Amino acid sequence: MNPVDITELRSAVLRTIDNASRDLINAARTVYSTPETGFNEHTTSKYVLQQLQALGLDVVTGIARTGMKAVLRGANPGPTVAVIAELDSLRVPLHPGADVVTGAAHACGHHAQIGSLLGVATALTRPEVRGALSGNVAFVITPAEEFIDIQGRLELKAAREIEFLSGKQEMIRLGTFNDVDMAMMVHTSAGNGDSAFSIGGTSNAHISHLVRYIGRSAHAGGSPGSGVNALQAAMLANLAVNTQRETFRELDVVRVHGIITNGGASVNSVPGEVVYEGRIRAISLEAIEPIAEKVVRCYRAGALAMGATVEVQAIAGYHPMRQDPSMKKLFVRNTEHLFGKDSISIVPDEQTHGGSTDMGDLSTIMPVIHPYANSASGVGHGHDYLIEDYDRAVVAPAKIMTSTILDLLGNGAAGAKEVLSKHTPLMTAERYVELQRGRFTAGTYEPS
Numbered sequence: 001m002n003p004v005d006i007t008e009l010r011s012a013v014l015r016t017i018d019n020a021s022r023d024l025i026n027a028a029r030t031v032y033s034t035p036e037t038g039f040n041e042h043t044t045s046k047y048v049l050q051q052l053q054a055l056g057l058d059v060v061t062g063i064a065r066t067g068m069k070a071v072l073r074g075a076n077p078g079p080t081v082a083v084i085a086e087l088d089s090l091r092v093p094l095h096p097g098a099d100v101v102t103g104a105a106h107a108c109g110h111h112a113q114i115g116s117l118l119g120v121a122t123a124l125t126r127p128e129v130r131g132a133l134s135g136n137v138a139f140v141i142t143p144a145e146e147f148i149d150i151q152g153r154l155e156l157k158a159a160r161e162i163e164f165l166s167g168k169q170e171m172i173r174l175g176t177f178n179d180v181d182m183a184m185m186v187h188t189s190a191g192n193g194d195s196a197f198s199i200g201g202t203s204n205a206h207i208s209h210l211v212r213y214i215g216r217s218a219h220a221g222g223s224p225g226s227g228v229n230a231l232q233a234a235m236l237a238n239l240a241v242n243t244q245r246e247t248f249r250e251l252d253v254v255r256v257h258g259i260i261t262n263g264g265a266s267v268n269s270v271p272g273e274v275v276y277e278g279r280i281r282a283i284s285l286e287a288i289e290p291i292a293e294k295v296v297r298c299y300r301a302g303a304l305a306m307g308a309t310v311e312v313q314a315i316a317g318y319h320p321m322r323q324d325p326s327m328k329k330l331f332v333r334n335t336e337h338l339f340g341k342d343s344i345s346i347v348p349d350e351q352t353h354g355g356s357t358d359m360g361d362l363s364t365i366m367p368v369i370h371p372y373a374n375s376a377s378g379v380g381h382g383h384d385y386l387i388e389d390y391d392r393a394v395v396a397p398a399k400i401m402t403s404t405i406l407d408l409l410g411n412g413a414a415g416a417k418e419v420l421s422k423h424t425p426l427m428t429a430e431r432y433v434e435l436q437r438g439r440f441t442a443g444t445y446e447p448s
Helices: 003-019 021-033 040-052 110-124 151-156 167-174 230-247 284-304 325-339 359-363 390-409 411-422 427-440
Strands: 061-062 066-072 076-086 134-142 182-184 185-191 197-202 205-212 255-262 272-280 311-316 343-349 372-374 441-445
Touching: 003 021, 003 110, 003 390, 021 110, 021 390, 040 061, 040 066, 040 110, 040 134, 066 110, 066 167, 076 110, 076 390, 076 411, 110 134, 110 185, 110 343, 110 390, 134 167, 134 390, 134 411, 151 205, 151 272, 151 311, 167 359, 167 427, 182 325, 182 390, 182 411, 197 325, 205 230, 205 284, 205 411, 230 255, 230 272, 255 325, 272 284, 284 311, 284 441, 325 390, 325 411, 372 390, 390 411
Parallel strands: 076 134, 076 182, 185 372, 197 343
Antiparallel strands: 061 066, 066 134, 197 372, 205 272, 205 311, 255 272, 311 441
């Protein structure tokens, strides 16, 4: 194919997406209506499978429980570009779209990603497109990006159903990305700049703690002195963490937060067991280490004060994200071509707002981009986070990603080859898995 042919083909695939726009938005809304938490997205997974199969794609299912992958093979050999969408929701019981039983709600916009991925797949499965591609497109649908329900996921780990606690982490371990050379996805956003789209920046790394305080139950009214109050131990630990906040460096973008998932069994009994789920975020894994040491000391301080025992399990979380500059340029160029010069803003590489994503983990082993479509209102992960502009959230990203893939894999895959020639991965997938396994630790502190 020569450049003129690619230009004509681009127009054809964009028309295909326009013609399918109603179906793509309906797909996103369908996923929104059945929110499910990570590794439990059985209804969502089944629905997405049906949509991919309807496009004639062969789909491998059951990856990391609910994930799946389909590969569209071009006419000529070349690199493989992955388009990623995430299946899971959060737990936000007050969200208007929340499941009344589980509290699950799409308060982060993952449902829009499903519509966008289906749009790319709809456009690229055209026979004339396959004939123009030198390489392949992998559609990878990942579970469990939201790093929640830690205790339940650790139970899945103990049962050997998973090893790592997020979808992309687990898929890296399973080899799902072994034949993938680069990856992209578009996330929705609320107020992430003044432009319709944004790209660039990084994300925070994080580590999680599951903390179990073990005290001694007793009658809370009749014999409180015979008990050891595990809840008070956890509350003292949280107070101690708060006294450390002034020591955190602002440039490390530190976030320390947590919830008590079990605060006791009954109000008239001294709590004998309390479970706290904590999270430490910072700009890098190195920045997290000294903060984690302080926080673990605080956990122990609460136990020491009350005479309780504390078990602390550290759980491997996410790596910071780095976005590939060559892929960013292609995405920006296509966005500006389709939606105007002022349609996209470029965020400095070092900027982060404090959130985390397992797309950062994938970025340690291959080139990735993770742009945003500013299409929502409210606050991310909040009860008021709603997609207001589904065309911008679903249809527009499908167009931009499809155009970018044509630039990467058209003309003998010159674009993709340039990306790969300029990119040096931080580590191999094997090294990543080894490093993550080493981040799981456990210890028990018993006051003497």
